[in-house]
Amino acid sequence: MVYADHAATTAVSDKALAAMLPYLKEQYGNPSGIYRLGRAARQALDQARETVAKAIGAQANEIYFTGGGSEADNWALKGAAELKKEKGRHIITTQIEHHALLNTAHYLEEQGFEVTYLPVDQLGRISLKAVENAIREDTILISVMTANNEIGTIQPIAEIGALAREKGILFHTDAVQAVGHIPVNVEEMQVDFLSLSGHKFGGPKGVGVLYVRKGVRLPALIQGGGQEKGIRGGTENVAGFVGMAAALEEAVSNLAENEAKVAALRERLVDGLLKIPFSALTGDPINRLPGIASFVFECVEGESMVMMLDAKGICASSGSACSSGSLDPSHVLMAIGLLHEVSHGSLRLSLGADNTEEDVDYILEQLPSVIARLREMSPLWEEKQKEVQ
Amino acid sequence: MMYSEKVMDHFSNPRNVGEIADANAVGQVGNAKCGDIMKIYMKIDENEVIEDVKFKTFGCGAAVATSSMATEMVKGKTVKEALALTNQAVAEALDGLPPVKMHCSVLAEEAVKAAIGDYYTRQGVDPEPIVGCNLDCEACHRTHE
Numbered sequence: 001m002v003y004a005d006h007a008a009t010t011a012v013s014d015k016a017l018a019a020m021l022p023y024l025k026e027q028y029g030n031p032s033g034i035y036r037l038g039r040a041a042r043q044a045l046d047q048a049r050e051t052v053a054k055a056i057g058a059q060a061n062e063i064y065f066t067g068g069g070s071e072a073d074n075w076a077l078k079g080a081a082e083l084k085k086e087k088g089r090h091i092i093t094t095q096i097e098h099h100a101l102l103n104t105a106h107y108l109e110e111q112g113f114e115v116t117y118l119p120v121d122q123l124g125r126i127s128l129k130a131v132e133n134a135i136r137e138d139t140i141l142i143s144v145m146t147a148n149n150e151i152g153t154i155q156p157i158a159e160i161g162a163l164a165r166e167k168g169i170l171f172h173t174d175a176v177q178a179v180g181h182i183p184v185n186v187e188e189m190q191v192d193f194l195s196l197s198g199h200k201f202g203g204p205k206g207v208g209v210l211y212v213r214k215g216v217r218l219p220a221l222i223q224g225g226g227q228e229k230g231i232r233g234g235t236e237n238v239a240g241f242v243g244m245a246a247a248l249e250e251a252v253s254n255l256a257e258n259e260a261k262v263a264a265l266r267e268r269l270v271d272g273l274l275k276i277p278f279s280a281l282t283g284d285p286i287n288r289l290p291g292i293a294s295f296v297f298e299c300v301e302g303e304s305m306v307m308m309l310d311a312k313g314i315c316a317s318s319g320s321a322c323s324s325g326s327l328d329p330s331h332v333l334m335a336i337g338l339l340h341e342v343s344h345g346s347l348r349l350s351l352g353a354d355n356t357e358e359d360v361d362y363i364l365e366q367l368p369s370v371i372a373r374l375r376e377m378s379p380l381w382e383e384k385q386k387e388v389q
Numbered sequence: 390m391m392y393s394e395k396v397m398d399h400f401s402n403p404r405n406v407g408e409i410a411d412a413n414a415v416g417q418v419g420n421a422k423c424g425d426i427m428k429i430y431m432k433i434d435e436n437e438v439i440e441d442v443k444f445k446t447f448g449c450g451a452a453v454a455t456s457s458m459a460t461e462m463v464k465g466k467t468v469k470e471a472l473a474l475t476n477q478a479v480a481e482a483l484d485g486l487p488p489v490k491m492h493c494s495v496l497a498e499e500a501v502k503a504a505i506g507d508y509y510t511r512q513g514v515d516p517e518p519i520v521g522c523n524l525d526c527e528a529c530h531r532t533h534e
Contacts, residue, residue, distance in 0.1 A: 301424055303449035304400075311401060320424060320449070329424070341421035377406045378447040379428040380421055 002359045005315045006200075006291050007149050007177060007350035012243060013202035019246035020204065023239035031236050032225065041238045048245035052209055055252045056175075056194065057185035064210045064218075064228050065241050069176040069197030070100035071221075072210035075232075076172045076193040077104045079218040080141045081113055084170065088138025089113045094126050095335040096153075097145050101174055102331070105143075123284040124153035124336050131160055141170045146178035146189075150319050150332040150348060151283030152292030154182065161190025170216070176200055176208075180251035181289055182259060192216055198244035201251040207240035258353040263290035265351050265360050272364040276371055278384070282336065282346065291351040296338060299381040300345045300374040308370040314363055319346040341380075392450060393484035399454035404461050407443040413511060416503025419496050425452045427500040429460065433508050437468040444500070451490035458482050459497035468505055472520065474498055 003011075012020075023044060029037030031045050046060070053060045066072045081091065093105055095117045105115045116134045120126050126144060135142075142164050147154045157173050164171035172193035178184050180201025186194055191213070198207040212218050224233010251258070270281055270293050278298035297305070302318025309316050319330030320343070328334075333343035349363065375381035392400070407430075414431035425448030432441040442464050446456040459479050463471040476494035480486045486494060506516035 299447065301448050301452070304453060307397075307400060307450045339422075340424070344421070344424040377403065377445050377453070379417060379426050379445040380447045382408075382445065 001313045001315065002355070002362050003315045004349040004351060004355070004359070004363060005317050006352035006355075007289075007348065008317055009199045009205065010202050010352055011354070012199075012204050013247050013250055015250050016203050016243040016247035020239040020243035023242055027238075031238060032227070041236075044242050045236055045238055048241045051245040051249050055184075055248045056179065056196070056211060057187045058211050059214060061229075062186075062211055062214050064212055064232060065236060066208045066210050066221075066232065067237075068206055068208040069098075069174070069195050069200075070208075072195035072197070072208045073098070073100040073172075073174055074104050075210050075218070075221045076195060076212075077101065077108060077141070077143065079221065080170050080172065080193065081108050081111075082219045083217065084140035085113075088136075088140045090136050090139045091115045091141045091143070092118065092131065092134045092139060093143045094118045094120060094145065094155075096120055096124060096148055096150075096332045097143070098149055098174055098176065101143060101145070120153075120335050122337050123287075124148055124151045124282075124332070125284060125287070126155050126160075128156060128159050128163065132163060135163075135167055135169065139167075139169050141172065143172040143174070146173045146175040146184065147182065147289045148283065148332060149177045149292075150330055150346075151294045151336065152177075152288035153284040154178070154287045154289065157189045157191070164192075165190050177289060177292075180248055180255070181262075181291060183255065186211055186213070193218075198240065198247065201247055203244035203247035204240050207237055207244045209244075254353070259290045262351050262353055262355070265355055265357065266290060266293045268357065269293045269349060269351070269360045269363060272360070273367060276368055282333065282338070292348065293351065294348045295346065296333075296342050297345045297347065297371050298342060299378045299384055300371055302344060302346050304374050305345075305347050305367075305370060308374065309367065312366045312370070314366060316347055316349050318348065320344045391487065392454075393486075395458075395482075395484045396451060396454040396486065399457040399483065400450045403444075403453055403457040405443050405457065405464065406445070408445065409441055409443050412443075414504045414508035416500055416505070416507050418499045418503050419448070421447065424448060425493065425496060427452065427456050427496050429456070429500045429504040431463075431504045431508065433468060433505075439463050439466055439468065439471055442504075448493065448496075449490070451486055451493040452496065454483055455479050455486070455493045455497035456500070459501055463501055468508065471501055472505060474501055 029041040031042040049060045049063045053063050170192045173191050174195045176197045179196040194211040196209045199205040220231040222233040282294045302320025306318050329343035409430040412430040417428040419426040428445045430443045434440045442460045444456040476498040480494040506520040509516035
């Protein structure tokens with residue numbers, strides 16, 4: 001099997017698994033317990049918090065463990081809205097955010113907040129000028145993702161952060177796809193909130209972090225027994241957080257090496273696949289995540305491609321309408337200005353450090369024939385051929 | 390969302406893919422904007438029996454599978470029998486479809502009807518009273534924004 005869907009999830013790394021195991025069995029104590037078993041769990045949790053903080057340039061007391069990236073996004077948005085609602089009710093975000101962000105923004109609109117969804121250019125980039133122009137007297141929060149999950153485009157977060165800070169507006173970034181893959185530093189980015197998710201870099205699923213800058217008094221997400229400084233109650237997922245921290249430490253210590261390796265694999269894949277007629281790369285060719293190779297292939301439909309690749313042992317994904325269970329193609333592909341008919345043929349191959357050149361070559365061997373076969377049975381291809389002649 | 394084994398089989402090994410050079414009935418429904426187009430070719434003999442049928446489809450796994458199943462279900466049948474084919478029958482023959490994919494079975498039913506309508510039009514017969522629509526209705530050129 002060739003796994004090329006690392007943007008969806010990754011396998012738990014050996015180091016992360018080894019770090020987790022004791023806290024599932026022998027060291028099962030509740031971190032709130034005052035006896036030795038509890039203290040051991042508490043120490044592990046504190047250590048995990050330190051490790052995560054260090055990996056993103058934060059302080060340990062700015063790290064709040066959550067049940068994943070979506071929870072972190074929800075908390076940041078709803079919390080900031082609640083915190084600043086007396087000051088204003090305007091929020092700025094982009095059209096290409098993850099649904100965890102967009103649907104939370106829609107929810108806030110229902111609650112009386114006003115949201116500006118900034119457009120992006122055809123490479124998926126947000127312009128600093130557009131952010132500046134959207135800022136109003138009553139703007140309380142700006143939220144822009146660090147890098148996009150579908151097309152890999154990286155945004156100028158540090159510039160937006162500087163602007164937000166100058167204007168005294170809270171700034172959140174969803175860095176779920178970026179952390180562990182490209183350098184991420186909360187000080188350099190000048191963010192007040194940052195979301196990350198454990199399973200995107202070799203940690204387990206269902207664990208994440210919301211970074212909250214010191215001094216920002218985020219309202220509680222879960223009322224409970226005082227965990228996470230009283231703002232996210234519930235007994236901590238000790239093994240999960242320990243595993244996430246171990247995976248992050250590993251990812252960050254190998255970051256430069258892996259970034260170069262994975263980007264080289266991606267380039268090999270992109271170069272090979274762009275030889276297919278009527279194909280195009282989506283997203284920014286330069287400012288993009290190392291692992292994400294995203295394409296559109298005309299006259300074929302994404303879900304069909306994914307299913308045929310699956311039959312060849314290749315795991316990939318598509319932003320086509322059919323793969324998402326809705327009738328509309330991905331909002332990201334619409335935002336970069338693709339036609340509906342073209343965006344139906346989207347395919348995302350996302351690579352990781354565990355992929356090899358052989359994996360890439362296998363995809364290069366299989367995908368062209370999958371596309372040829374689907375085109376062979378596509379009435380659109382028939383029309384295209386007539387146009388060309 | 391899960392596909393049945395039958396859907397997977399008809400997607401992986403679609404029956405009756407291709408074109409018929411001397412087809413006397415061709416129907417196309419759906420549109421590229423919505424992400425699915427089905428084109429059905431038929432060779433209908435003088436006794437109004439569908440002697441041969443082929444399809445070409447642009448669309449998802451369910452679109453390919455329903456096209457394949459629909460062509461199998463009408464092959465060798467009379468035109469009258471083929472017109473009785475319903476989308477539910479196609480979906481049932483595939484051991485069901487996920488709810489969001491039911492529209493693919495509707496498209497397959499419409500593609501069969503469109504081809505048969507084309508057959509009558511070529512014979513100089515108004516297809517509307519027979520097929521039940523004028524083949525230029527919204528269903529054949531659906532758009533959803």
